[in-house]
Amino acid sequence: MSKPLSPVWLFDLDNTLHDASHAIFPAISANMNTYIARVLGDGVTPASREAVDAARVGYWKRYGATLLGMIRHHRVDAADFLRQTHDIGALHELVRYERGLERLLRRLPGRKILLTNAPTAYSTGVVRHIGLQRQFAHHVSIEDMRVHGQLRPKPSKLMLRRLLRRHRVAAGRCILVEDTLMNLKRAKQLGVRTAWVTQYLRFSDPIGKAPLPKMVKRPGYVDVKVKSVLKLPAHLRRLAPRYNTENL
Template sequence: MPVPNTNLSSPLWLFDLDNTLHDASHAIFPAISANMNVYIARVLGDGTTPATQEAVNAARLGYWKRYGATLLGMIRHHDVKAADFLHETHAIGDLQQMIRTEKGLSRLLRILPGRKILLTNAPTRYSKDVMRHLGLKRHFSHHIAIENMHVHGRLRPKPSKLMMRRMLRKHGVAARRCILVEDTLDNLRTAKQLGVRTVWITQYLKMSDPIGAAAVPKMLKRPAYVDVKVKSLRQLAARLHRLR
């Protein structure tokens, strides 16, 4: 097993994708949300008539709050296959016309010291397509999507501590050497509990989860478990000293 490297001058960056590296709330999340509604209505329906919008909303939001991802509730309570759910909900058309991000993102990533891993609850095909359109693949040594987040045979996406611990062991790094860059506070909170340093990105917080059910946090004050809060990745390099 590799010996964990605790050199803070060469951190391991763990980057989220949606609403972190690009503005998923602009068009992508609404499209995923619409697909998810159709899918859940069909599963909850009687085989002929889809479930009502009220029933769909209750299941979607309830499972998201209870399990951290609507998909996990659909798997547990409705015997849904993860691959089927992810394929149908992420069939959203022409990504190139939907993606929005800030200029110079490649340069901003290049100047950050250390290795970078993409750690996203999005499915592999979708997240690879987004990264290709963004032109950022070369900056990341590994791409960890939701299909790669199984622990003991069960799907454990963020904010799972079990998944995070396993990922750190696999890559042979100590938690204190890692920096998670995210828009989702629950994921940052869990990571901080493990000793990972945390960066909260806020500029795309129009719709803070891909099911369209959660509102932007009322207070954008930096919580205690967030080491650095930035609106944009453009501000991150100037605040690296706060992560040491």
């Protein structure tokens, strides 16, 4: 009898492997507000904060990412948007993370793929600062998430299907580790197992005005809810039930 295939882990980056809400998200958010205000303005006066907030939340709810709305409705260049919004200075002054992440990833069985809606330059810098660059077999950033020439970041099921085909892995072998519920929900619809990381979550909207409830129950499409990714080994039997974890 052959041994079951080892799992394939799809790790999100921001607010999953590090605390982006602490300093990085506020810096990116400020840059995004400035960028969107300029685009929505009349060429002389930037748009109001209310107009910017409405666009950010509206596009986020409709498309899953504010950037997609800016591309579709305002013909924004994605590379320019990502470059300017993620120009936040020295990462070492902003990144906050738990110790033991590198050991955790080495301990988990199977391949690990970084799957992030962040741009390549930024995500590469964060991963290197944390010391995880050798733990990922592949690094999939937002620039890589194109289907038929169109940008399709998470939570796109079409993108995720294509990713699984490209890496020749069945959805049932994969585990998505994420902080964003919509991304987990869409992945679960494809048969991917899901782990929800909650410790860095502060808000339920992209503009920081809707705080999360103090007690958020695990939705049915989430297989495991953990405060920290460091707790994942304790849930391997549920996340990878067909893989023999007794020898770990």
